[in-house]
Amino acid sequence: MNHPDEATLALQAGGDLGPLARWRVDRHLERCGRCRDQVAAFQAARELLPKIAAPPLVHWNRMAAEMKANIRLGLAAGECVRAEPEPLRNTPLFAGARAAVAFASVLVLLAGSVVLERPAPKPEIAAIEGVEFQTTANGIQVREGGGTLRLLHGAQDFRMQIDGRLRSVPAVNYTPGAQGSMGAGYVDPQTEVATVTNVYYAD
Amino acid sequence: MRIKAQGPLALVGFLSVASLLAQDIPLPGGSVKINLPDGSPLLIARVTDQSRARARGAAMVIDLDLLLQLRNVSDRQIHGVTWRVVAQEVAVGGYASVAYPSLHVGPGETFPARIDIELVRPTQAMSGSLVEVNLDGVLFQDLSFFGPDRLNSSRSMMAREMEAQRDRDYFKRILAQGGPESLKTAMLESLTRQAERPRLDVRVIRGGPAVTSAANPAPERAAQFAFLTFPDAPVAPVDGYARVSGNEARAPRINVRNDSRQVVKYVEIGWLVRDPSGRQYLAASIPTADPGLLLRPGGTASVLQDSALDFSRDGRPVNVQDMTAYVSQVQFADGKMWAPDRGNLEKKRLLDLLPPSNEEQRLSDLYRKKGINALMEELKKY
Numbered sequence: 001m002n003h004p005d006e007a008t009l010a011l012q013a014g015g016d017l018g019p020l021a022r023w024r025v026d027r028h029l030e031r032c033g034r035c036r037d038q039v040a041a042f043q044a045a046r047e048l049l050p051k052i053a054a055p056p057l058v059h060w061n062r063m064a065a066e067m068k069a070n071i072r073l074g075l076a077a078g079e080c081v082r083a084e085p086e087p088l089r090n091t092p093l094f095a096g097a098r099a100a101v102a103f104a105s106v107l108v109l110l111a112g113s114v115v116l117e118r119p120a121p122k123p124e125i126a127a128i129e130g131v132e133f134q135t136t137a138n139g140i141q142v143r144e145g146g147g148t149l150r151l152l153h154g155a156q157d158f159r160m161q162i163d164g165r166l167r168s169v170p171a172v173n174y175t176p177g178a179q180g181s182m183g184a185g186y187v188d189p190q191t192e193v194a195t196v197t198n199v200y201y202a203d
Numbered sequence: 204m205r206i207k208a209q210g211p212l213a214l215v216g217f218l219s220v221a222s223l224l225a226q227d228i229p230l231p232g233g234s235v236k237i238n239l240p241d242g243s244p245l246l247i248a249r250v251t252d253q254s255r256a257r258a259r260g261a262a263m264v265i266d267l268d269l270l271l272q273l274r275n276v277s278d279r280q281i282h283g284v285t286w287r288v289v290a291q292e293v294a295v296g297g298y299a300s301v302a303y304p305s306l307h308v309g310p311g312e313t314f315p316a317r318i319d320i321e322l323v324r325p326t327q328a329m330s331g332s333l334v335e336v337n338l339d340g341v342l343f344q345d346l347s348f349f350g351p352d353r354l355n356s357s358r359s360m361m362a363r364e365m366e367a368q369r370d371r372d373y374f375k376r377i378l379a380q381g382g383p384e385s386l387k388t389a390m391l392e393s394l395t396r397q398a399e400r401p402r403l404d405v406r407v408i409r410g411g412p413a414v415t416s417a418a419n420p421a422p423e424r425a426a427q428f429a430f431l432t433f434p435d436a437p438v439a440p441v442d443g444y445a446r447v448s449g450n451e452a453r454a455p456r457i458n459v460r461n462d463s464r465q466v467v468k469y470v471e472i473g474w475l476v477r478d479p480s481g482r483q484y485l486a487a488s489i490p491t492a493d494p495g496l497l498l499r500p501g502g503t504a505s506v507l508q509d510s511a512l513d514f515s516r517d518g519r520p521v522n523v524q525d526m527t528a529y530v531s532q533v534q535f536a537d538g539k540m541w542a543p544d545r546g547n548l549e550k551k552r553l554l555d556l557l558p559p560s561n562e563e564q565r566l567s568d569l570y571r572k573k574g575i576n577a578l579m580e581e582l583k584k585y
Binding site for chain 2: 041130131132133134135139142143144146147148149150151152153154158160162163167168169170173174175176177178179180181182185186187188190191192193194195196197198199200201202203
């Protein structure tokens with residue numbers, strides 16, 4: 001079986017593939033547990049990375065106020081020197097109003113570049129304040145801060161003909177616990193032993 | 204018993220190298236410790252360790268893949284085993300259990316047990332063992348128990364063993380009354396139920412709301428539980444509610460009354476939710492929060508948890524229209540347990556909503572892979 005390369009799977013995990021490529025990869029994932037696991041792992045990493053790589057806190061209001069002040073400073077400097085105009089040909093290249101305006105412009109450009117490079121973060125849709133328990137494509141996990149503990153099952157849903165109909169039978173049954181837990185029950189495909197895994201959290 | 208020598212320094216160095224090379228590398232010794240208490244009825248006959256680590260962006264991913272061959276060195280038949288898994292270096296408060304119910308391991312026999320764990324954490328130096336795997340308990344055929352029981356695995360294993368006996372008896376009765384064809388029909392019915400059971404993706408958050416208000420603008424309301432009751436249940440639900448907003452529900456609280464003549468020390472409630480289209484799902488179980496509960500005959504107590512759950516299906520939120528609860532498990536002070544029988548579950552149409560027991564799942568898997576004769580042979584063992 002030809003497997004998509006790692007970059008394609010990473011793009012699939014982020015929903016960044018075009019419709020045709022996505023359709024092809026989806027078809028492959030239906031048949032290939034290994035690639036499904038890899039996509040799940042990329043998705044998990046994507047969930048994790050924004051937390052790890054969160055930009056430092058930027059005080060947007062303060063930055064805007066500083067930019068305004070710098071522009072005013074530049075304009076004020078221009079007003080001060082306008083009273084005694086000198087012939088352009090006698091003026092040094094970087095002096096007086098020119099220097100002030102250039103300085104203010106550079107400041108504006110620098111501040112603008114910082115803002116454009118780090119746009120104001122959008123409000124998080126699913127901000128997590130506590131400990132999170134959930135199922136993943138190949139297991140169950142407990143997540144807190146940057147650390148994740150995940151139990152994998154390796155079991156895959158199967159299709160079988162029942163009463164003349166092809167049915168998809170889930171291989172894993174998940175059991176959430178309202179006290180803060182997640183469980184999975186399955187028959188281990190390797191050992192054929194019934195297995196129950198749970199993740200919990202202790203304060 | 205300790206498998207593998209400690210090598211914290213080697214581990215620190217190894218993880219640094221792994222992060223630099225950003226590729227799969229086998230884990231060094233000292234990464235996993237397996238501990239068996241003194242007098243353990245189990246011995247580890249063999250360990251196959253295929254654990255690996257790799258760097259992925261700013262995170263380190265460690266895949267601990269252990270295949271153990273365990274030998275029963277007691278003189279009794281083992282019916283269940285539970286491990287407690289701790290990864291202190293990665294998930295400070297997080298821990299896990301791996302249990303094997305429905306075993307049938309005689310004295311001197313061995314059986315395979317797999318533990319597959321993935322740890323993800325920001326790349327940083329780590330020291331000491333990444334994971335400790337401790338035997339938490341062993342359940343024998345006569346329902347006696349061995350082990351430190353830090354996870355209350357004696358109760359959970361006994362509950363699973365009761366379910367296993369209940370479902371084995373059910374299939375054995377069908378075989379005795381109708382022969383192999385009837386057993387085959389019952390297995391196909393079980394697999395059909397498993398295929399058609401409505402399933403929800405549930406996320407549980409402890410210590411905070413599931414999602415921000417921006418993502419879920421529906422106002423929060425106090426939704427009352429409706430109840431399913433069983434005539435032989437020792438504990439009855441009285442009233443209860445949870446805070447519900449769109450596809451989120453939090454802080455469930457259910458008051459129960461002990462209708463039996465015995466003191467009760469544990470109650471577990473099954474929680475069902477219905478979406479606006481009328482489809483019903485199993486949402487979660489709600490165990491008693493009080494570990495010291497002693498509910499006297501006629502007394503009342505509250506089963507409550509301070510967590511938030513959100514529900515979705517195929518990536519789309521599933522809004523909560525109404526909620527139903529039922530008593531799913533009771534343990535008395537003398538250790539005996541009650542759970543609804545199969546007839547009651549069928550009458551209340553719960554059999555179609557609840558996942559199959561581990562035993563029913565195992566037997567239907569055996570039938571699917573090896574056929575009706577293998578299944579009949581398996582049932583004869585008990």
